Amino acid sequence: MSSTLSDVFRSHPIHIPLSNPPDFKSLPDSYTWTPKDDLLFSASASDETLPLIDLSDIHVATLVGHACTTWGAFQITNHGVPSRLLDDIEFLTGSLFRLPVQRKLKAARSENGVSGYGVARIASFFNKKMWSEGFTVIGSPLHDFRKLWPSHHLKYCEIIEEYEEHMQKLAAKLMWFALGSLGVEEKDIQWAGPNSDFQGTQAAIQLNHYPKCPEPDRAMGLAAHTDSTLMTILYQNNTAGLQVFRDDVGWVTAPPVPGSLVVNVGDLLHILTNGIFPSVLHRARVNHVRSRFSMAYLWGPPSDVMISPLPKLVDPLQSPLYPSLTWKQYLATKATHFNQSLSIIRN
Ligand SMILES: C=C1C[C@]23C[C@@]1(O)CC[C@H]2[C@@]12CCC[C@@](C)(C(=O)O1)[C@H]2[C@@H]3C(=O)O
Ligand SMILES: O=C(O)CCC(=O)C(=O)O
Numbered sequence: 628m629s630s631t632l633s634d635v636f637r638s639h640p641i642h643i644p645l646s647n648p649p650d651f652k653s654l655p656d657s658y659t660w661t662p663k664d665d666l667l668f669s670a671s672a673s674d675e676t677l678p679l680i681d682l683s684d685i686h687v688a689t690l691v692g693h694a695c696t697t698w699g700a701f702q703i704t705n706h707g708v709p710s711r712l713l714d715d716i717e718f719l720t721g722s723l724f725r726l727p728v729q730r731k732l733k734a735a736r737s738e739n740g741v742s743g744y745g746v747a748r749i750a751s752f753f754n755k756k757m758w759s760e761g762f763t764v765i766g767s768p769l770h771d772f773r774k775l776w777p778s779h780h781l782k783y784c785e786i787i788e789e790y791e792e793h794m795q796k797l798a799a800k801l802m803w804f805a806l807g808s809l810g811v812e813e814k815d816i817q818w819a820g821p822n823s824d825f826q827g828t829q830a831a832i833q834l835n836h837y838p839k840c841p842e843p844d845r846a847m848g849l850a851a852h853t854d855s856t857l858m859t860i861l862y863q864n865n866t867a868g869l870q871v872f873r874d875d876v877g878w879v880t881a882p883p884v885p886g887s888l889v890v891n892v893g894d895l896l897h898i899l900t901n902g903i904f905p906s907v908l909h910r911a912r913v914n915h916v917r918s919r920f921s922m923a924y925l926w927g928p929p930s931d932v933m934i935s936p937l938p939k940l941v942d943p944l945q946s947p948l949y950p951s952l953t954w955k956q957y958l959a960t961k962a963t964h965f966n967q968s969l970s971i972i973r974n
């Protein structure tokens with residue numbers, strides 16, 4: 628897994644200087660965003676609310692399917708991930724970002740690498756800098772964590788391992804709720820494996836830190852993007868910041884609901900459903916009172932699997948909206964064309 632995704636970025640290196648991190652005390656021009664830096668920067672905000680779904684509801688598949696079709700995102704409660712584990716991953720994230728910057732830079736992501744400390748890869752598509760720092764985990768974090776915490780790395784590796792196990796199971800469950808609502812059956816997705824439990828799928832964990840900001844209205848934590856995943860499951864601490872975009876309503880904030888998780892459809896699930904589920908545009912705003920942490924589980928298919936619109940979801944009189952491609956091939960397109968990728972590959 629790690630070698631596969633790393634290959635993508637070896638051929639698409641990005642250069643985002645890390646050697647001179649900002650002190651996050653004032654907002655220099657390089658961090659000041661205006662509508663010309665991002666067309667949707669000042670698009671209207673709405674007080675609509677994202678669907679909140681209790682996974683123990685008897686109508687759960689219908690609710691998940693409806694949220695995926697109308698929003699491409701929703702929040703979940705009763706998801707089965709122990710709250711102790713959510714506390715642990717939040718503790719890990721806080722401990723990581725509170726390390727002195729020189730220590731964090733020991734685990735800096737290389738220009739053509741994928742794991743480690745740095746700014747989000749999408750930074751290369753914008754003229755202005757984002758008010759955040761990130762850490763990406765793909766495969767074992769042992770090598771990087773040993774540099775960050777020479778004597779406590781094993782404890783942190785265990786948290787990541789346990790978090791990945793729970794998230795993988797939850798992602799598989801959500802996937803069947805969502806696809807089941809469209810009439811897709813287990814036999815329709817061979818790559819879900821012999822037990823239809825999606826063993827063999829790949830994932831990245833992205834830890835994000837948005838320090839408090841002196842002028843939040845002019846800053847951007849993480850600019851508008853879609854995820855290249857099948858699905859992303861995000862845990863946010865008790866501070867709001869995530870917003871999702873809907874053409875008809877504008878930006879909608881996902882408020883932190885204690886113990887809940889936010890789920891969003893990614894580009895590959897949009898492709899798999901032949902466009903039925905929108906891959907939702909989202910971003911993270913910042914505030915001047917509290918720093919914010921978020922922990923994203925970015926879930927995708929096994930590396931050798933070709934993803935294409937499921938025949939059942941394609942009108943027999945029309946051609947599928949998208950061609951077949953692997954996650955790795957899609958990430959390579961995304962590394963060049965960013966938010967235009969879906970329209971570039973569309974048949
Ligand atoms: C698997 C991946 C998805 C991701 C690129 C990556 O290889 C690892 C980091 C992921 C992330 C997290 C923050 C937002 C995002 C757009 C980015 O810049 O890096 C996503 C990437 C993605 O979904 O395309
Ligand atoms: O921090 C957030 O709320 C959003 C994070 C995100 O979109 C990502 O990591 O892909």
Ligand SMILES: [Fe+2]
Pocket residue numbers: 852853854859909
């Ligand atoms: Fe995202």
